[in-house]
Amino acid sequence: MTGQPSEARVLLMGMMAVGKSTVGGALAAATGWPYVDNDELVLRANGVTTRQVLDTGGRPAIRQAESRALRQALAEPAPLVAGVAAGVVEIEDDIATLRSADALVVWLHAPIEVLVQRVGTGEDRPWLSPDPEAALRRLAEGRDPIYSSLADLSLDTSATSTGECVQRILDALGPLAHPS
Ligand SMILES: Nc1ncnc2c1ncn2[C@@H]1O[C@H](COP(=O)(O)OP(=O)(O)O)[C@@H](O)[C@H]1O
Ligand SMILES: O=C(O)C1=C[C@@H](OP(=O)(O)O)[C@@H](O)[C@H](O)C1
Ligand SMILES: [Mg+2]
Numbered sequence: 394m395t396g397q398p399s400e401a402r403v404l405l406m407g408m409m410a411v412g413k414s415t416v417g418g419a420l421a422a423a424t425g426w427p428y429v430d431n432d433e434l435v436l437r438a439n440g441v442t443t444r445q446v447l448d449t450g451g452r453p454a455i456r457q458a459e460s461r462a463l464r465q466a467l468a469e470p471a472p473l474v475a476g477v478a479a480g481v482v483e484i485e486d487d488i489a490t491l492r493s494a495d496a497l498v499v500w501l502h503a504p505i506e507v508l509v510q511r512v513g514t515g516e517d518r519p520w521l522s523p524d525p526e527a528a529l530r531r532l533a534e535g536r537d538p539i540y541s542s543l544a545d546l547s548l549d550t551s552a553t554s555t556g557e558c559v560q561r562i563l564d565a566l567g568p569l570a571h572p573s
């Protein structure tokens with residue numbers, strides 16, 4: 394959402410390997426708030442793992458399962474830190490959901506060269522084979538303008554340490570980070 398959320402709910406979005414799980418875990422450790430990753434949200438909302446969804450239903454199925462996971466994250470009680478699926482911005486309804494979400498929406502980004510290094514061969518992640526760099530460039534080209542338009546806060550994880558990312562998010566939450 395643009396403006397301040399009414400509760401301490403943080404949604405971390407961005408390309409795969411940008412640092413959602415890492416920053417989410419560090420923010421959770423710093424605050425004591427729970428961190429739920431997309432994988433966990435998919436399981437809660439759909440009763441199956443992301444891998445099972447991908448293997449049985451492919452791209453349309455994972456998009457649908459991850460849309461449900463996004464709604465699940467917004468239905469969980471605050472405080473909460475959630476890592477949402479990188480691909481949610483490919484679905485119009487999910488873009489609208491993120492735009493109106495009562496949450497601080499944080500876009501983690503990094504240059505493609507950095508993401509390429511972090512994903513390695515890409516064998517354990519969807520969509521990347523046989524050419525991770527080309528796949529990441531193509532995905533980012535479509536997604537980055539949307540991530541940018543939705544973000545309340547944007548952080549470059551190649552230039553901002555995990556600890557600094559946590560501090561910037563807490564600063565953006567203001568009083569919500571320190572409930573009285
Ligand atoms: N500033 C940073 N913030 C978050 N992750 C970072 C940062 N710098 C380097 N990394 C590394 O980038 C990788 C991010 O992976 P991960 O957190 O699994 O991403 P995602 O959940 O977005 O797919 C990790 O290996 C992490 O150590
Ligand atoms: O880029 C994508 O479309 C996806 C990235 C992965 O998420 P992470 O960003 O958590 O690695 C994967 O789990 C998700 O289902 C699809
Ligand atoms: Mg992750």
